[in-house]
Amino acid sequence: LVTHDIREARALEALQSTGEHLVLVALTMAIAAAIGIPLGVWLHRHARVGRWILGLTGVAQTIPSLALFGFLIPLHLAVGGVLLVGGIGPRTAIAVLVLYALLPVVRNTVTGLQSVDPRVREAGVAMGLTPSQLFWKVEFPLAWSVILAGLRVATIATVGTATVAAAIDAGGLGKFIFRGLRMNDHGLIWMGALPSAAIALLLDGLFGALERFRLPAAFRSRQARLLAVSSLVLLVLTGLGVRAWRASSPQPSVRVVVGAKDFTEQWILGELVAQSLEREAGIEVVRRFDLGGNLAHDALVAGDLDVYVEYTGTAWMAILRESYQPGMTDLLARVRAAYRSRYSLEVLDSLGFDDSFALLVRPETAKPLPANTFSAAVPHARTWKAAFGHDFLVRGDGYPGLVKAYGLRLAEPPREMDLALTYQALVSSQVDLIAGNATDGMITRHGLVQLEDDRHFFPPYEAVPVVSQATLARVPRLKPALTALAGRIDRQTMRTLNDAVDHLHREPRDVVRAYLAGKTP
Numbered sequence: 001l002v003t004h005d006i007r008e009a010r011a012l013e014a015l016q017s018t019g020e021h022l023v024l025v026a027l028t029m030a031i032a033a034a035i036g037i038p039l040g041v042w043l044h045r046h047a048r049v050g051r052w053i054l055g056l057t058g059v060a061q062t063i064p065s066l067a068l069f070g071f072l073i074p075l076h077l078a079v080g081g082v083l084l085v086g087g088i089g090p091r092t093a094i095a096v097l098v099l100y101a102l103l104p105v106v107r108n109t110v111t112g113l114q115s116v117d118p119r120v121r122e123a124g125v126a127m128g129l130t131p132s133q134l135f136w137k138v139e140f141p142l143a144w145s146v147i148l149a150g151l152r153v154a155t156i157a158t159v160g161t162a163t164v165a166a167a168i169d170a171g172g173l174g175k176f177i178f179r180g181l182r183m184n185d186h187g188l189i190w191m192g193a194l195p196s197a198a199i200a201l202l203l204d205g206l207f208g209a210l211e212r213f214r215l216p217a218a219f220r221s222r223q224a225r226l227l228a229v230s231s232l233v234l235l236v237l238t239g240l241g242v243r244a245w246r247a248s249s250p251q252p253s254v255r256v257v258v259g260a261k262d263f264t265e266q267w268i269l270g271e272l273v274a275q276s277l278e279r280e281a282g283i284e285v286v287r288r289f290d291l292g293g294n295l296a297h298d299a300l301v302a303g304d305l306d307v308y309v310e311y312t313g314t315a316w317m318a319i320l321r322e323s324y325q326p327g328m329t330d331l332l333a334r335v336r337a338a339y340r341s342r343y344s345l346e347v348l349d350s351l352g353f354d355d356s357f358a359l360l361v362r363p364e365t366a367k368p369l370p371a372n373t374f375s376a377a378v379p380h381a382r383t384w385k386a387a388f389g390h391d392f393l394v395r396g397d398g399y400p401g402l403v404k405a406y407g408l409r410l411a412e413p414p415r416e417m418d419l420a421l422t423y424q425a426l427v428s429s430q431v432d433l434i435a436g437n438a439t440d441g442m443i444t445r446h447g448l449v450q451l452e453d454d455r456h457f458f459p460p461y462e463a464v465p466v467v468s469q470a471t472l473a474r475v476p477r478l479k480p481a482l483t484a485l486a487g488r489i490d491r492q493t494m495r496t497l498n499d500a501v502d503h504l505h506r507e508p509r510d511v512v513r514a515y516l517a518g519k520t521p
Contacts, residue, residue, distance in 0.1 A: 040105065044114060277478070372452055
């Protein structure tokens with residue numbers, strides 16, 4: 001029964017997410033067409049400026065989408081009191097998607113108009129057509145097939161790019177893909193990938209039919225009937241997406257917005273905070289999860305979130321951009337003081353566990369070592385192969401610093417892989433060393449050995465709720481409810497909770513509900 005309920009809930013969520021995805025694509029392309037086609041016409045008539053504008057639209061496509069999200073979240077652009085761009089959610093996602101969609105629309109508009117035979121224009125002028133008539137009756141119809149091809153390319157590309165919008169809680173099918181990758185759940189990945197591919201194929205077919213569409217005979221054609229049915233399906237799914245967005249949008253009575261990053265532990269901690277506020281303090285909560293990178297911090301500073309759980313090491317180095325010295329024992333106090341002065345944010349006490357990096361090997365690899373410390377492992381590591389996640393490879397408190405602190409040398413340069421896949425590579429003996437997180441449930445499940453960081457190179461990553469001072473003043477019940485969570489979860493408990501989601505594929509909200517009820521997750 002539980003499995004059936006989960007499948008039913010996921011099916012409904014997948015349907016709503018498909019509708020959200022279609023809304024993102026539809027609004028993006030409507031705006032891109034409204035801006036791109038007139039801009040392309042203007043650039044065609046002003047060729048010198050056109051080269052520069054096309055270059056700028058091309059540059060916009062080279063900027064990673066997550067970076068653009070980071071730039072736009074703090075920016076609150078409003079017209080007449082209506083927020084157009086900024087914050088987390090669909091507005092910012094659509095702004096980024098429009099930037100990516102503009103280039104093919106603008107470029108094809110220019111190309112289509114340039115491809116019109118000059119002799120045709122001359123014939124139109126000779127017939128006495130005004131410039132406006134010449135454009136609408138001659139140039140634009142002849143260029144339309146090329147313009148439509150640009151819209152077609154931009155639309156199909158937007159369907160794929162829109163999956164990244166889940167990183168800022170903008171909805172869509174990307175959240176299933178992100179969750180599936182984090183949880184190593186291929187079913188979730190397919191739930192996001194297959195509908196996305198189906199939408200792309202359906203839209204591609206619609207554009208193909210539109211290119212061949214002719215009146216009035218087309219109304220009697222089989223293609224026209226297919227076009228009508230497909231359009232109806234898209235409208236229904238789009239309506240479901242709008243309905244889902246309205247249902248999940250913050251209402252005036254909602255008191256607190258709880259955020260979380262885009263991996264398993266953060267979903268659990270976000271649910272822990274949210275359910276605790278609902279149960280213990282009677283506070284109404286809006287959940288804004290799946291925020292990639294440091295977007296949760298940006299959203300908190302911008303006022304789009306009220307509280308989320310951060311890690312002291314991440315706060316100190318990735319957000320405050322301060323250097324860490326091994327053995328620094330007052331990191332939490334330093335982070336707390338810096339957050340108050342720079343951001344007017346309050347950093348509360350630790351939830352009770354430290355989720356630092358964990359250097360992991362198989363038991364048979366650790367067996368010859370004189371001690372399960374990294375210093376003892378370094379001489380043996382010359383024959384080892386390693387795989388690390390991207391963050392660990394580039395961060396100063398990751399692989400580059402580890403090499404300097406311990407004099408680490410490996411048999412070959414480490415491979416860069418998704419964190420969840422590094423565990424598979426280690427268990428299957430494809431590599432000998434990985435860097436996970438100390439609270440990963442797969443450590444216990446696979447019986448892996450964590451090598452002690454005996455030189456205290458890694459900074460502590462204590463999980464701490466971060467909340468805006470404005471919210472604490474607005475909701476007096478919030479701080480006591482959050483303070484009650486201090487010291488409540490130890491490392492092994494967090495591993496168990498993570499494993500229940502990652503391995504048993506249980507929903508984070510159900511795992512947290514069972515934990516708060518005193519039951520085994």
